[in-house]
Amino acid sequence: MTGPVIAAASPTAPSEARAALHRLRAEVAKAVVGQDAVVTGLVIALLCRGHVLLEGVPGVAKTLLVRTLATALDLDSKRVQFTPDLMPGDVTGSLIFDPRTAAFTFREGPVFTNLLLADEINRTPPKTQSALLEVMEERQVTVEGGRRPLPEPFIVAATQNPVEYEGTYPLPEAQLDRFLLKLTVPLPERDEELGVLRAHHAGFDPRDLRAAGVRPVAGAADLAAARAEAHAVHVAEPVL
Numbered sequence: 726m727t728g729p730v731i732a733a734a735s736p737t738a739p740s741e742a743r744a745a746l747h748r749l750r751a752e753v754a755k756a757v758v759g760q761d762a763v764v765t766g767l768v769i770a771l772l773c774r775g776h777v778l779l780e781g782v783p784g785v786a787k788t789l790l791v792r793t794l795a796t797a798l799d800l801d802s803k804r805v806q807f808t809p810d811l812m813p814g815d816v817t818g819s820l821i822f823d824p825r826t827a828a829f830t831f832r833e834g835p836v837f838t839n840l841l842l843a844d845e846i847n848r849t850p851p852k853t854q855s856a857l858l859e860v861m862e863e864r865q866v867t868v869e870g871g872r873r874p875l876p877e878p879f880i881v882a883a884t885q886n887p888v889e890y891e892g893t894y895p896l897p898e899a900q901l902d903r904f905l906l907k908l909t910v911p912l913p914e915r916d917e918e919l920g921v922l923r924a925h926h927a928g929f930d931p932r933d934l935r936a937a938g939v940r941p942v943a944g945a946a947d948l949a950a951a952r953a954e955a956h957a958v959h960v961a962e963p964v965l
Contacts, residue, residue, distance in 0.1 A: 742954055745947035752797035752942045756934055757790050758924065759917035766908040767794055767882070771948060772955045775905025776861050776881040778846075778896075785910045787884040789931050791842045794882070796934045799944035800839035801876065807849035809892070813856035817866045818873075831868055836860045839876055839945070843883035847893045854900050857881065861903035878948060 746768055753764055763779070767790070770777045779787045795802035805816060818834035835841065836857070846854060860866055861881055866873045883904070888895050901907075913921065929937055 742951035745943040748942040756793040758920040778904040778907045779884045781910030791882045796939045799941035802840040803835040803838040804842040811849045816856040841881045846883040847885040
C-alpha cells in the first residue's frame with residue numbers, strides 16, 4: 726500500500742498589502758530620486774499610525790517627498806505652510822458667527838484630513854505649534870468642551886529646516902514627543918544629483934506630479950490591511 730500523496734507546499738505569495746506598499750514606493754520614486762531610507766521611514770510610520778518629522782536643509786525635496794506620498798495614496802491630504810503669523814485656529818479650525826442663524830458654527834481647519842503636511846513647522850511660534858499637541862496624540866479637536874474626532878487614518882508629516890537658519894523656532898519637547906520618527910533628509914549623492922538634473926532636463930515639473938506620471942496606487946483599505954498584518958507579527962518573550 727502506498728500512503729496518501731501529499732502535494733508540495735507552494736511558496737507563499739506576497740500579500741496584497743505588501744504588494745500595495747511596494748507599488749507605493751515605486752510611485753514615490755517617480756518624482757523623488759534617492760532618499761530610499763526616508764521613504765522606508767515614512768512607510769513604517771504609516772504602518773504604525775505614527776507621525777513623522779523630516780529635517781534637512783532647504784532644497785532636499787522634503788515637501789516634494791510628502792506631496793508625492795499624498796498623491797500616491799488615495800487619501801485626503803492637506804498642506805499648511807507654517808509662518809510666524811499663523812494662529813492656532815488657522816490649524817485646528819475656529820468658531821464662526823453666522824448672522825443668519827445668530828449662532829456660532831465650527832469651521833473645520835486643515836487638520837481634518839488623512840495626511841497633513843505641516844510644511845516648515847519650525848517657522849511658526851510655539852503657541853501655534855502647540856495647536857497640534859491634541860490632534861497628534863488624541864486625534865481629535867476640542868472646541869467649547871465638544872470633542873470633534875479626526876478622520877481615520879490621520880498622520881502628520883512635518884518638515885523643518887535646521888534651527889541654525891534665521892527665523893525658526895525650536896520645537897518644544899512636548900511637541901517632539903508626538904512624533905514617532907525624526908528622519909534626517911540628507912543631501913543627495915553625486916549620481917542622484919545627476920539624476921535630478923536629468924529629470925528636470927526631460928521636463929519634470931515638481932509642481933505637477935500628475936504630469937510626471939504619479940498616480941494613486943494604494944488607499945485606506947490597503948493601509949488597514951498592512952497594519953493588521955504588522956499587528957499580527959508574533960514577538961517572542963526574549964525579544965520583549
